[in-house]
Amino acid sequence: MHDERRQDALQRHGLTETQDGFTVTVAGFQKAGQRAQDLRAEGNEEAARMLALGTTDPVRWEYARCLQIDAFSKEAHESGF
Structure with a gap:
């Protein structure tokens, strides 16, 4: 993956990437919230449970991080970078 394309993605x-892995930003948390709402609408019970948690709950933030890592990984795989 080209560094610039990877950073854009x-x-x-x-x-953001750290030595320990990925961290979700506030913007990523918001995007994950929309994705979780879509998943809940499709009947995903895990998404419904996560959306029921408060926005400061660390479990909800971890769920958001995982959703965004999944979306990033899919994009990287599909685009071949």
């Missing part, structure tokens, strides 16, 4: 998904 990370930013688009609201992720």
